Amino acid sequence: MKLIGTLTSPYVRKVRVVLAEKKLDYRLELDQVWSDEATIGRSNPLGKVPCLVLDGGDAMFDSRVIVEYLDTLSPVQRLIPASGRERAEVKTWEALADGVLDAGVLAWLERNWAGRSDGERSQAWIDRQLGKVRAGLRGIDQGLGDKPFCTGVYLSLADVAVGCALGWLTFRLPELDWRSEHPNLARLYDKLMLRASFIDTQPRLQ
Missing domain, CATH: 1.20.1050.10 (Glutathione S-transferase Yfyf (Class Pi); Chain A, domain 2)
Structure with missing residues (x-):
């Protein structure tokens, strides 16, 4: 998995903390979303981070959506109750x-x-x-x-x-x-x- 984000965004940090607590492997790709050279729009049409790019290229965005998905990937440190x-x-x-x-x-x-x-x-x-x-x-x-x-x-x-x-x-x-x-x-x-x-x-x- 690839996580597109910045080092200042608290929403990106939320996803990174969950990835760490779940012990999931990923690659962090930094992008300056306010810059004219930003590339985030290729993965998220809203131009916002965080954006999680899955194997195969499908993208997932909005931190709440991403962390809910991540919590299902491993039984380690369950962070969201099932129901x-x-x-x-x-x-x-x-x-x-x-x-x-x-x-x-x-x-x-x-x-x-x-x-x-x-x-x-x-x-x-x-x-x-x-x-x-x-x-x-x-x-x-x-x-x-x-x-x-x-x-x-x-x-x-x-x-x-x-x-x-x-x-x-x-x-x-x-x-x-x-x-x-x-x-x-x-x-x-x-x-x-x-x-x-x-x-x-x-x-x-x-």
């Missing part, structure tokens, strides 16, 4: 973590995208998105409480998604200082950062 309420709970955690990221990315792009001049940027839009980030973090922190992991005593995709969101916020929006405001999240992230899958996939500029 029922437990499955829905894990997927809801993932949706919340991804929603925090979606809002954070929109805020960061509004502030930093080179395609806009300073006069074209909307602080009201940035503030609105950051408000969603803060509300999402409060919800995650309250839901986690004093549990070892998001859904109980075992690592699941919920923790992977939350950890990738927190890592990206630290990388791109450090002024939010989520650690001091949400000690439960800080405790979880510190625990996740002891795992090789998280250590090896920390976001960095290419």
